[in-house]
Every structure is written in C-alpha cells, then in structure tokens.
Amino acid sequence: LGFYDFEKFISWAADKIPESENLIVFTRGEQIYIESELAYNLYPRDVKFINISQSTPEKINNEVSNINLGAKNQDKNSYKYIIALSLEDVKNNGALALKYSYKTDAGLIYTLK
Numbered sequence: 001l002g003f004y005d006f007e008k009f010i011s012w013a014a015d016k017i018p019e020s021e022n023l024i025v026f027t028r029g030e031q032i033y034i035e036s037e038l039a040y041n042l043y044p045r046d047v048k049f050i051n052i053s054q055s056t057p058e059k060i061n062n063e064v065s066n067i068n069l070g071a072k073n074q075d076k077n078s079y080k081y082i083i084a085l086s087l088e089d090v091k092n093n094g095a096l097a098l099k100y101s102y103k104t105d106a107g108l109i110y111t112l113k
Helices: 006-016 032-041 057-073
Strands: 023-027 047-051 081-086 096-101 106-112
Touching (some): 006 032, 023 032, 023 057
Parallel strands (some): 023 081
Antiparallel strands (some): 081 106, 096 106
C-alpha cells in the first residue's frame, strides 16, 4: 500500500485522531497484522474494521451507519473518523470528506459528511 514504515503511519494517525474519538478502518480481506497493530497502537480509541472486498460504496456506507447506530444505542461515541489504507478503498464514496492524507494515495483519514 505504499507504506515503508507502517508503525510511523500509525503514530501519525494517532496524532491526527483525538483519543476521545472512535474510528473505522477499511480493509480488504482479513488483515490480522494491520488490524492488531492499529487496535493496539490507537488505544484508547475504539477501532472497528470493515472488510470492503467486493463491496459497493452503498454497502460500505450502510455498514458504517449500522456501526454508528449500535454505538448510539449503547450510549457510546460515534465512529466519525474513517481510515482508508488506499485511495482505491474510497473511490466513488460521496459520504466521506477527506480530512488528512499521509500520502496522496495511501493512509487517508476521512470524516463522515
């Protein structure tokens, strides 16, 4: 994905996303290393992962909405930050607004519009 130092990216993301905010990470398939590193190093933020393989933007947005609805029902903070590891992961998704970019095509942090 264009990351020479994934730990450096995680540190950068931790600086950009406040500790009191929860986030969602888009992954393709089961990315055990990526998921465990992000969850551990971004603590105390709650991190949810969405496998976006073969999903449309509409399906992805519905899953984000369902996660936020579940958080609301449990009186938890919403998940307004979204990490896309690649620009390809958010292609044609108009529900997201780019907030920060680690690289032009990788390591993107979005918020919900």
